[in-house]
Every structure is written in C-alpha cells, then in structure tokens.
Amino acid sequence: MSGPLAGIRVIDITIAVLGPVATQLLGDMGAEVIKIETPEGDPMRQIGPARHPGMAAYFLNVNRNKKSLVLDLKRPAAQAALLRLAATADVFMESFRPGTLEEMEIGPKVLLTINPGLVIARVSGFGQTGPYAPLPGFGTLVEAMSGLADRNGFPDREPVLPPLALADMIAGLYGSFAVMTALRARDRGGRGQIIDLSLLEAMFSVLGPEAAIYRQTGVVKERTGSGSHTSAPRNVYRCQDGRYVALSGSTQAMARRIFGVIGRADMIADTRFSSNAARVQHRGLVDEAVGGWFAARTREEALATMRKAGVTVGPVYTIADAVADAHFRERGILVDVEDAELGAVPMHNIVPRLSQSAGAWRRPAPRLGEHTDAVLAEAGFDGEAIARLKHEGVLQSAFQ
Numbered sequence: 204m205s206g207p208l209a210g211i212r213v214i215d216i217t218i219a220v221l222g223p224v225a226t227q228l229l230g231d232m233g234a235e236v237i238k239i240e241t242p243e244g245d246p247m248r249q250i251g252p253a254r255h256p257g258m259a260a261y262f263l264n265v266n267r268n269k270k271s272l273v274l275d276l277k278r279p280a281a282q283a284a285l286l287r288l289a290a291t292a293d294v295f296m297e298s299f300r301p302g303t304l305e306e307m308e309i310g311p312k313v314l315l316t317i318n319p320g321l322v323i324a325r326v327s328g329f330g331q332t333g334p335y336a337p338l339p340g341f342g343t344l345v346e347a348m349s350g351l352a353d354r355n356g357f358p359d360r361e362p363v364l365p366p367l368a369l370a371d372m373i374a375g376l377y378g379s380f381a382v383m384t385a386l387r388a389r390d391r392g393g394r395g396q397i398i399d400l401s402l403l404e405a406m407f408s409v410l411g412p413e414a415a416i417y418r419q420t421g422v423v424k425e426r427t428g429s430g431s432h433t434s435a436p437r438n439v440y441r442c443q444d445g446r447y448v449a450l451s452g453s454t455q456a457m458a459r460r461i462f463g464v465i466g467r468a469d470m471i472a473d474t475r476f477s478s479n480a481a482r483v484q485h486r487g488l489v490d491e492a493v494g495g496w497f498a499a500r501t502r503e504e505a506l507a508t509m510r511k512a513g514v515t516v517g518p519v520y521t522i523a524d525a526v527a528d529a530h531f532r533e534r535g536i537l538v539d540v541e542d543a544e545l546g547a548v549p550m551h552n553i554v555p556r557l558s559q560s561a562g563a564w565r566r567p568a569p570r571l572g573e574h575t576d577a578v579l580a581e582a583g584f585d586g587e588a589i590a591r592l593k594h595e596g597v598l599q600s601a602f603q
Contacts, residue, residue, distance in 0.1 A: 206233020207560035224375025228270030271569035374405035
C-alpha cells in the first residue's frame with residue numbers, strides 16, 4: 204500500500220516533536236518524507252528508553268514512515284545538496300531558529316526561486332516575527348505562556364504543566380493541516396507559499412473563548428482541578444476500591460439522569476441545582492453528592508450502573524489499563540510495528556481512518572543516515588559524487 208499522498212515528497216529538517224509529528228502524519232498517509240539529520244542525529248533519538256542505540260521509543264513513534272539522510276549543513280557542499288533535493292520536493296519543513304536559513308543562504312526566497320511550487324513550513328516556538336522570535340521555543344515555555352498551565356491544577360497549589368509534549372502534538376496537527384491546505388492552494392493556483400507556524404499560537408488556540416470571557420467579566424479564573432467553570436457535575440471521582448472514574452453532566456438531560464441514578468432526583472427541583480449555571484455555582488455540593496455515591500461502590504459496579512442508565516461516564520485508565528482494554532484491541536488502536544533490529548514496537552495506529560484512501564504502514568523509524576545513499580541517488584547524485592561528499596565529511600550512511 205502506498206497511501207493517498209503517494210507522490211508528495213517532503214523534506215523534513217525538524218527535530219524533537221512538533222515538526223516530526225506533522226511530517227509523520229503526512230508520511231502515514233503516503234507522502235515520501237526525507238528526514239534530514241545532523242551527524243549527531245535528532246536529539247529525540249537519545250531521549251527515553253531504547254532497545255538499540257539512537258532508537259529511543261519517542262523517536263520511533265513520531266518518525267515512522269520516513270527515510271533518514273545525514274547532511275552536515277554547516278558545510279557549503281551540504282547546503283548545495285539540500286538545495287538540489289529541495290528542487291525535487293513538494294514540501295520543505297524546517298525548525299531552525301528564525302533567520303538561520305537566511306544566514307545559510309537557503310531561505311524561502313532562494314528555495315522558491317529554484318522551486319516555485321514548494322510549500323515551505325517554518326515551525327518555531329514563537330513565530331518568525333515579533334519580540335520573542337529569537338528566543339528558544341520549547342513546548343514547556345508556551346504551555347506556560349499560553350495560559351494553559353495557569354488553568355491546570357488545583358487552586359491551592361502551583362500551576363501544572365502537562366506531563367507530555369502537548370503543545371508540540373497540537374502544533375503538529377496544525378502543521379500537517381496547513382501543509383495540506385497549501386498544497387491544495389498550489390494545485391489550484393500553481394504556486395508555493397510559506398507557512399509560519401508557532402507553538403505559542405497553536406497552544407493558545409486551545410484555550411478557546413478564554414480571552415472573550417476575560418474581556419466580558421474582567422475576572423481571571425482560578426484553577427478548578429478536574430472540575431469545570433462551565434458545567435456540573437463534571438469531575439473525577441474516587442470509588443470504593445481506590446480506582447477513579449470521570450463523569451460529565453454538561454446537558455440538563457444528563458444531569459437529571461445522573462441525579463436519578465444516585466437517588467437524588469430531588470436535586471433537580473432545588474434552585475441551587477435546577478440549571479447548569481446554578482450547579483456550577485454550587486459545584487462543591489454537587490460533587491459531594493455525586494462523589495459520595497461513587498465512594499460507596501467499586502469502579503466496575505458504579506460503571507455498570509451508570510452505563511445502564513445512559514450516563515456519560517468512563518474509567519480513568521493507566522497506560523496498562525488502556526493496552527489491556529478489549530475495545531483498544533478490537534479497534535486496533537495500538538499496533539505492533541515490526542522492526543528488523545528492535546522486534547515488535549507498539550505504537551498508536553494511523554489516525555484518522557479513511558474508508559477509501561487509508562494511510563499505510565511502509566517502514567519503521569529509520570536508523571540515522573539509513574537512506575542517505577539511496578535518496579541522493581534518486582536525486583541524481585552519481586556514485587562518485589556521493590563518495591566525494593562522504594570523504595569530505597558532508598554526509599554519512601547508516602548508523603552502526
């Protein structure tokens with residue numbers, strides 16, 4: 204299988220998570236993704252557990268369906284080789300500090316001169332312009348500066364950062380969407396363009412109407428833990444056996460159903476709980492009633508009762524729970540990707556599922572420089588030229 208994006212060539216000069224996630228999504232759908240790495244490789248190769256040097260679990264997950272080519276872009280000969288590759292590509296994605304490509308004389312003006320149809324995606328922490336543009340932009344910083352961390356956690360404790368690369372993952376989704384939009388525009392108008400994608404703006408967008416609410420009320424919301432400023436009941440509740448469930452009663456019909464299940468149908472007639480706005484105002488009392496019901500039952504007992512009544516409730520899973528769940532198994536949400544050296548590597552399946560043009564598994568994440576010779580040969584470099592570049596230290600082949 205080749206996937207619906209077969210024939211689209213992507214040059215990926217990004218590291219860490221944001222860019223690799225965006226290009227992984229394109230690769231999953233069939234694009235040829237050529238990952239350009241330094242001789243040291245993407246730092247993510249070394250972060251986290253690894254069964255083989257340079258092949259850490261996080262790297263494997265976000266770099267599947269890609270080829271790896273090593274170029275030392277500090278050398279002019281490598282920059283010339285990159286330009287030659289860019290001339291054959293549809294997409295060029297980079298995550299250098301803003302201005303770095305221009306310093307190497309391979310900025311967008313040069314790239315669009317040699318390839319007018321090229322879609323150039325520039326990903327960074329804070330964007331290509333503005334006072335913060337020169338600053339290093341890790342997801343942790345923008346998860347704080349976007350306002351997310353201040354909204355996350357409990358009111359009597361410090362703000363809480365997400366325990367995963369949330370900003371990068373969200374920006375990666377925006378990145379793949381932007382690339383496909385630009386390719387669609389190119390195919391209709393015949394020209395490439397530049398995408399300026401920042402972690403900060405992607406993360407800030409997740410807050411939705413927070414700015415509008417602040418302007419209307421002038422109030423900075425306090426943290427609510429797993430509760431909500433907009434609906435009640437909505438929280439995580441501890442069951443008798445020490446396990447947890449998550450419940451949401453964001454509609455009037457669902458709240459009425461929940462109160463009926465817990466034996467408190469009287470609450471819906473009480474003015475303190477008769478509307479969502481009233482319940483939010485008195486969410487402490489709502490949680491006391493709902494939480495008390497869960498505390499007297501095991502999680503499985505509580506889930507069975509609530510689900511039978513059509514209540515929107517679910518268990519709080521650990522990763523161990525998720526991978527053992529029958530629904531996860533039947534749907535193939537988690538799949539084993541075979542690797543010649545690493546064996547079966549479990550990772551999330553291709554998302555989303557298309558009925559007529561599904562994505563495809565073509566290759567596991569590459570070893571450092573695994574495809575250097577093959578990619579250059581496809582781009583027109585003969586054996587002598589490749590050997591010369593190796594001798595000059597401009598490139599290298601597969602990691603040993």
